[in-house]
Amino acid sequence: MPAAPIVRYADLPTQPWKNGKGVSRTLFSDSNSQGAWSWKVSIAEISQSQPYSQYPGIDRVQVALGPGEIDLEVGGERHRLRAGEQLAFAGEDEVLVAPLGTGFLALNLMFVGEQWEATVSTTNGSGQECSNGQVKILVALNDRCQVGNDQLNRLDALMVRSESPLNISGSFYLVTYTPSGEDSNSKI
DSSP: OOSSOOBOGGGSOOEEOTTSSOEEEEEEEOOOTTSOOSEEEEEEEEOSSEEOOOOTTOEEEEEEEESSEEEEEETTEEEEEETTOEEEEETTSOEEEEEESSSEEEEEEEEOTTTEEEEEEEEOOSOBOOOTTOEEEEEESSTTEEETTEEEOTTOEEEEOTTSOBOEESOEEEEEEEETTSOGGGOO
């Protein structure tokens, strides 16, 4: 049994973007009963050329999941991302997105930069543990991922609990939020 429940991507409801121009599915956030959050991990569906919602005061990292490529224009500067590539930008930046193909998905990290630092990397390792105050989330990269005895499908996710090291197999994105001001050696 895993240390935390598995969030099944296929079971998550779509939510409209703040600007109403697209949809995403939230994997995890620290939202309170009023809906306020200081960090959030979601997967956006990019079906057409469209602007991103602006989030003043929020830092963002986007990881292209594919299939294919995506063009991001951030503050007038164009970036082409292939699956697995990432780009950080400020929430107040004007961002236009254009998929180069159909069915494009993007992993989005959003966070209050004054409170958190964020990284995203790939991992095949087991025994993931958190340092004090860290938040770690594993997102399955394919249908051959396993946590303990549980099979995960692509984009299923779970939060790593510090008290319970996990035995994982397969390829995952590892999202790590570290409270700002923490020792940089505690980051992955």
